[in-house]
Amino acid sequence: MSGGVDSSVAGYLLREQGYDVIGVTMKVWPQDCISRAEDKCCGPQAVADARAVAHSLGIPHYVVDEADQFERTVIDYFTSEYQAGRTPNPCVMCNEKLKFGNLWGKAEALGCDYIATGHYAIIEHHRDRVLLRKGVDPRKDQSYFLFSLRQPQLRHALTPLGTMRKPEIRKIARSLGLKVADKIDSQEICFVPGNDYKAFLRSHLGENEFHRGEIYDVEGNFVGEHDGIELFTIGQRKGLPGGSAGPRYVVDLDAQTNRVIVGDVEDLVCDEFEIDRTNWIARELPDEDVDATVKIRYSHPGTPATVTSLENHRARIRLHEPQRAITPGQAAVIYDGDVVIGGGWICRGEPPGHFEPARRTESLVSA
Numbered sequence: 001m002s003g004g005v006d007s008s009v010a011g012y013l014l015r016e017q018g019y020d021v022i023g024v025t026m027k028v029w030p031q032d033c034i035s036r037a038e039d040k041c042c043g044p045q046a047v048a049d050a051r052a053v054a055h056s057l058g059i060p061h062y063v064v065d066e067a068d069q070f071e072r073t074v075i076d077y078f079t080s081e082y083q084a085g086r087t088p089n090p091c092v093m094c095n096e097k098l099k100f101g102n103l104w105g106k107a108e109a110l111g112c113d114y115i116a117t118g119h120y121a122i123i124e125h126h127r128d129r130v131l132l133r134k135g136v137d138p139r140k141d142q143s144y145f146l147f148s149l150r151q152p153q154l155r156h157a158l159t160p161l162g163t164m165r166k167p168e169i170r171k172i173a174r175s176l177g178l179k180v181a182d183k184i185d186s187q188e189i190c191f192v193p194g195n196d197y198k199a200f201l202r203s204h205l206g207e208n209e210f211h212r213g214e215i216y217d218v219e220g221n222f223v224g225e226h227d228g229i230e231l232f233t234i235g236q237r238k239g240l241p242g243g244s245a246g247p248r249y250v251v252d253l254d255a256q257t258n259r260v261i262v263g264d265v266e267d268l269v270c271d272e273f274e275i276d277r278t279n280w281i282a283r284e285l286p287d288e289d290v291d292a293t294v295k296i297r298y299s300h301p302g303t304p305a306t307v308t309s310l311e312n313h314r315a316r317i318r319l320h321e322p323q324r325a326i327t328p329g330q331a332a333v334i335y336d337g338d339v340v341i342g343g344g345w346i347c348r349g350e351p352p353g354h355f356e357p358a359r360r361t362e363s364l365v366s367a
Contacts, residue, residue: 001025001054001061003046005180006118006161008053009169012176013160014116015057022110023054023061026098028070029191049180056178064106066098073097075191079205082197082230085253085348086329089298090189091145100153107156114158121146122162122338123154130154132281134338137165144298147333147343148279201230213258215241218251218267229258235268235325252348253328271322275332275344276314282341285309293335294319296326296346307334307341315344 001007001023015021025047047063054061074094081088100115107115120135121143130151135141149157161169173181188195201210210228217223224241226232231239236250240262251268252261280286286309294305294317304320317332326346333343 001050002118003049003053003180003183004118004185005169005173005178005183006120006185007050008057008118008178008180009172010116010118010160011053011059012057012172014158015059017160019114021057021059021116022112023050023057023059024103024106024110025050025061025063026066026070026103027063028066028074028098049183053178053180056176062110064103066102069098069102070094070191073102075204079201079230081329082201083205083209083211083255084329085229085255087233087327088329089145089331090191092148092331095145096148096153100149100157104153104156114156116158116160118161119146119159120161120164120166121159123157123159125155129282130157132340133162134335134340135159135162140166143340144295144331144333147281147331147340148277149281150279151281154281198231205230211255211258213260215260215262217248218261218263223248223262226260229253229255229260232260234327249325265324268324269322270324270326270349271319272317273326273332273349274310274314274316274347276312276347278309278313278315278342278344280342282336282339290334290336290341292341293337295333295335296323297330302335305334313344314347 001011003025011021011023027047029044051061051063074090074097077093078088078090099117104115119142120137120140122131122133122135124131124133132143132146132149132154134143170181189197192200210230212225212227213229215223215226232250232253234250234252237247240248240250246264248262249265249268250260251263253259254261286307290307292305292307293302294307295302300323303323306318306320308316308318310316328346328348330346331343332346334341
């Protein structure tokens with residue numbers, strides 16, 4: 001229970017279905033955490049709200065301290081990915097390693113058979129396999145964030161909100177008189193205040209840990225200097241040197257040399273990439289090409305693609321229509337209709353253009 005309306009109503013629905021429900025809230029902030037704000041799903045106010053809802057529903061409530069695990073599993077991953085020139089997805093990692101990972105051991109100790117959450121996704125239990133489907137509310141579907149769950153995790157998982165839409169959830173909460181009925185949804189990374197990941201990295205890492213370097217264009221021309229490769233993501237436009245005829249975008253990051261590569265919008269377009277650490281949910285490892293729909297980020301609508309399984313838990317994605325800003329470190333999730341077949345983490349491929357420094361052509365650097 002995160003203290004929000006979704007997990008609160010999920011608990012109520014399961015109770016009404018005859019389950020013995022126990023409310024559990026994970027404490028994931030250290031005492032000096034800068035994200036201990038009232039609007040955070042992991043903050044102290046969230047714990048108080050969850051406790052109040054549990055009392056209202058007549059179910060027991062526990063708080064489990066996962067601060068150390070969260071630091072090692074989610075925050076360290078988050079910072080190290082930026083340092084490696086990749087863009088992390090901490091929500092996927094938190095679901096896999098903590099909510100449906102570490103927490104399961106504690107649930108078993110309490111005599112539980114399932115872990116239930118307020119995710120908008122459908123977990124469909126069959127005799128031989130569990131399927132993960134999109135939630136029916138397309139604006140809230142969160143199946144993307146659950147793609148890395150394995151069959152043993154899915155077998156012990158319930159998502160009662162998957163067949164419902166957000167207005168229905170709030171209506172139920174209001175009818176129950178829950179104080180969280182109209183609580184605003186958190187749209188940000190729970191441990192990053194103001195969604196300012198750069199400020200978080202500066203606070204968490206310290207300025208001396210940033211990898212400063214140089215900016216080059218795709219032709220190898222020196223453009224300027226930067227204060228840390230951690231401050232850039234693929235597709236970024238703001239904060240780049242000016243002085244070019246048209247807008248520049250970050251098209252690649254080279255963590256080996258700390259170079260940021262910039263180019264035109266056309267340099268962001270790609271029709272093929274690879275993923276690693278693949279997880280196949282709906283079927284065993286495909287032994288032939290699969291035509292499917294692939295989402296290259298959570299907000300992406302999905303695009304037709306052909307997926308080829310490779311060795312060492314990798315796969316090649318060939319897009320039927322080229323897409324912009326395919327970002328290493330993000331998840332590519334593969335769908336057959338509304339069923340999640342599987343997915344993996346986008347790898348860095350061959351960069352566009354020639355990135356070896358050709359000549360240093362100074363240009364003005366904007367503030």
